[in-house]
Amino acid sequence: MTSLSERQKLILALVIRDYIETPQPVGSQRLVEKYGLEFSSATVRNEMAALTDTGYLRQPHTSAGREPTEDGYRYFVRQLMGHTDLPDTTKRTIAHQFYQTRQDMEHWMRLAASILAHQSQAAALVTSPHPEQARFKHLELISTFARQVLMVLVLAGGEVRQQMLVLAEPVSQERLSAVAENINWRCQGLDYETISAMMAQMDTLEQDVLKLTVEEMERSSAILGGEVYRDGFTNVLAEPEFSEVDVARRALRVLEERSLLEDLLSRTILTSSVGGIQVLIGGEGTWEDLRQCSMVLARYGAPGLATGALGVLGPIRMAYGRTISTVRFVAGLLSDLVVEMHIE
Amino acid sequence: MTSLSERQKLILALVIRDYIETPQPVGSQRLVEKYGLEFSSATVRNEMAALTDTGYLRQPHTSAGREPTEDGYRYFVRQLMGHTDLPDTTKRTIAHQFYQTRQDMEHWMRLAASILAHQSQAAALVTSPHPEQARFKHLELISTFARQVLMVLVLAGGEVRQQMLVLAEPVSQERLSAVAENINWRCQGLDYETISAMMAQMDTLEQDVLKLTVEEMERSSAILGGEVYRDGFTNVLAEPEFSEVDVARRALRVLEERSLLEDLLSRTILTSSVGGIQVLIGGEGTWEDLRQCSMVLARYGAPGLATGALGVLGPIRMAYGRTISTVRFVAGLLSDLVVEMHIE
DNA sequence: GTTAGCACTCTCCCTCAGAGAGTGCTAATA
């Protein structure tokens, strides 16, 4: 990485700032006038030429102003931006919304997606937290109708999964409760492989229940086994870089289609640890569909218990400072909530 | 409604068919050649002029071909199209997917949205079924950690709602089970108003539980209290009428924003009965945001038990026959599944 | 009632020229 003079850093930052405001190439004269610079437009032109050489700025065509390159944004995010944080009032407002909502991961995630979308005026996604290794905690069997039984499975860490079970023949609630009690006693704290192994010694009804239990525990351990909450798709459609619908379509498809999203997340944020933030700028040369977008991703949760991913997608011309602090803050809140659900 | 000659009906139908294929004004000559008509282009021109007078066709400008007006589409859907049905193989494929999925309304709705989006290449939405009047069926209290209790509420009709309850002080699982048993015995089959009324006579713990129960039952009875599942937003972005992003943004916002969606549904499909299909063409002069779109909506479920709405949103230039039969079929399937969950 | 013929209309696309914005270079200046 070439080292820049202080003045070059200033100019780069100003170009980015101006370009984010008005998505138009920034000219030297304009920059001097708008920000009251101490030096002349000719000097700015010289510095801009230098910044273009180092690859941080680009000219759409000769005799147009400059706009930041992907590398320019990266340098800005890493070196220039500094650590920004949300205003305390905003933080309080957000936190307040979480504590007003019912205490339930599903609602929290939905709320998180909504808040991310709103705050950053971008498309947001939140994946449900999954334990690195699901452990059995508690099981309840509730007879609903005839041969249908509602199975409620609570995993260590508080994740609750419910499932319907259809029996070959009707079974009384007393019998079901006894089965559940037996299973609760024997499976306490076990992972699904151990449970699988001990299934053979049980009777048919218990085997049926355990088969479903193991299935659900496997699903809970899968990378993207849980739900994905999305919001704010229409936000990005308002941005000028998405006025070409095809750009918008390809980008949003990555969020909408599970397989694409799974690929993206497992190769990016899921490789980093909880609390980590990743900023993908312009598809990073890997995701052609995201060439015109940036994403800010975070991993949240509690290591060893359960973790999930969240993030936003917007134009490259994004207010990184604000977006990153929002994502970081919401991830932190969700992490706290995950931990809170685990306190025994 | 003006009555049309058979030849006019034929021409109107052909114009619509051709326009749906290639979103371009249809000329008289083109129509004669492409469909091998028995009469000349001059005759077609005369008939087209008549159809323009009655308001079923329109010219984007003098000396352009004709395209259907909203009224034209409406006439087509109501009078010309006839009853179409999905091919049996398609039906079987779809039904198969439902019976392969776990028996759980949440997954079925998600699947329904996905299938609607795929089959009709449009944006799809499915709202969860809610009972016209929620009735208590069964309650289970499961101690998870310290003062946190998982409450699982089963309503008549099989809807399951879970909620976390935080107690003032720890309570044993035995005590919780006793409370649940007592409530189950006393509230069987009651609606939330009756339960509210009898709360006063209970002790504190039971009151806390019942308060939450009543809240959840109220929520379940609200028009759009449940979840909304959406899919296929990126499908419509591929359609040429949405190449102007603003058109796409405004239309999709109606699906994305709860308040807009609630307004739309409560004034359309929620006024019709289960099994009913509604086709909204071009916003019907009421929804400005949907001016360039059509929606096919259906109400599904079982009257007296629980009902929900589903539908798709696409360009006005939509393959109505296929879309309507898909929506009707999926609504029927979901209705069957709702009923099935109620068989006692 | 239907159709051939034809003048007319309107869009679309191409080209061209002028305005405007911004650059890079050169020579003068602190």
Added chain:
DNA sequence: TATTAGCACTCTCTGAGGGAGAGTGCTAAC
């Protein structure tokens, strides 16, 4: 030596003008 004023040059954008093409409406003949 670093900075700046001045200036020629380049490129986009916009609007005007003209020709091709598609399709119409009208009229007169069948």
